[in-house]
Amino acid sequence: MDVDSEQAPVTDRGLTRAEGLYFEDCGLIIRIQAESTLFRISRDYLASQSPVFRDMLSLPPPKTADTMDGCPFVQLLDTAKDVTVFLKALMFCDYFEAHPVQVSFDIVVGVLRMSHKYEVDSLRKRALAHVCAAYPTTLGEYDKLIASGIERPWTRIPKEVDSFVVLARELSFDWILPMAFYRICEIASESHMLSGPYELKDKVREGNVAGCSSPAHCREAKFQARRLAEGYRIRMSSDAFPVFPLRIWEESQESQDWFDVDVCDACLAHMKHEHQLAKQNFWDSLPAMFDLPEWSELEKIKTEALK
Template sequence: MDTEIPPPPVEELTRTEGLWFEDCGLIIQAETKLFRISRDFLAMRSPVFGDMLSMPIPENAEMMEGCPFVYLPDSAKDITHFLKAMIYSEFFESVPAKTSFDIITGVLRMSHKYEVDVLRKRALIHLSSRYPTTLHGWDTMQLACTWYHDTPSQYLEAILLARQTSALWILPIAFYCACTRLDLEDIITGLGGHTLDAQDMVACKLCAGKRLEHRRDAEDWRNSHISPLDIWDEDDLHNLPVCDACRSQMKPVHQLARESLWDHLPAIFHLPSWEELVQMKVKAL
């Protein structure tokens, strides 16, 4: 397992209520939380843990209270939800049972990572009830979704989670909600520790208002007899108050527009094509 994140000092560790079983032989640590569960049960439910736990225990392996000890670089909250979903059948039931966004995301992240397919599928069904793929699903969403409770950071987390778990059908409505319900600054800087990558910022039409404003400025300049080919040079584009992701998209679009105008100049003035004009030039010179 990935152990790049150093574990906290032993004196800070606490046993997790409901997930510490004295008769079980495996101790797991996530952040400052400890979990004592059945090694065989975990190996049976998760192929990833099964492979890890099937390896012989080295003589110098770290132990705690006489049990093999595993440190996981995952959040304690996610691991808590994940283990409870596996151990307690009533904790995370199928739709239409009530649950919460935190439980769904925690179970989905961990069941995807540790390949617990039944929980992954259950979490995806719950998540999909909030981010449907049909208009009817959208119209009836608040009735069908039993965990419906929006927080501003939820939309960004849903986008990130959809990418992480290959649940791309979540993205259209997640993007829609982010675009229509979050401020531009929130999408750029992130919320609740969740920040989109540049690709998804652009997909969210990030900076759309600013880009429209600058396009209107450009139209005003054009109507004021400023040459269209000279609207926005490299310095102008660099200084526009938009995010880097949008700027990187605007540059090639701006250049394509200049090239398109150039290509159409002969036709605008009812002249032969550039190819014919160049042939005339070559012949004349």
């Protein structure tokens, strides 16, 4: 990209040169359009690593194109944070090491987003390897991860898990979503889950109940009830008489379970109906858990015995 004599020089007054990424002997300056950061790197090296930059830089500049310090410069819409981790990952071999070396949330997310956008497959695959290790797709992988005691810190912080959900939807690596949604349920509050940056269909697995008078309030209350039930089951299961599925949530004179659910009448009726269906499904599968015939066959045996 030759600099035309009619190009207008631009000063870097008021702009910040990126620390460690502004090389005086290189011929391309990158400016972040919405920020004040400048990067100066090798045009040829960047083009050799990214086909997107190669195509971008192969275009002849217009005669009125701006220059800075005698160099052509390009403006990017990305953030300075993402550009920084991307360029460092490209240029410094020990900055973004392969799994199983631990790397920070900002590096993984920045490299993943930028390597996808600018088609740097080697970095994209390395970033995905880190993500896949943190969000397993089999129970065996999950058990090994838990047993190792080296879960990534960014799998235990709700906002950072949110970011991976958004990226997974955006960049089509949906295989992490089951584990990501599970972790959100595990570590986040009900209000956080409902205010997350992803679509409502990913937050709530059912639509609004017909006749519901307060959808937002009832959704949060349902989350609370489910988490309360799971917590109760785990807590009580450590006692002499563990709580099994048919007793997790009851409706009896002694029980306050349904009384404590703060939802509208329509949602309460819907929840009771769904709870009963779940109990029935569990009940229907009970004989098979013990290698017994189906209930219908057992009923026949009972009927014959009582004749």
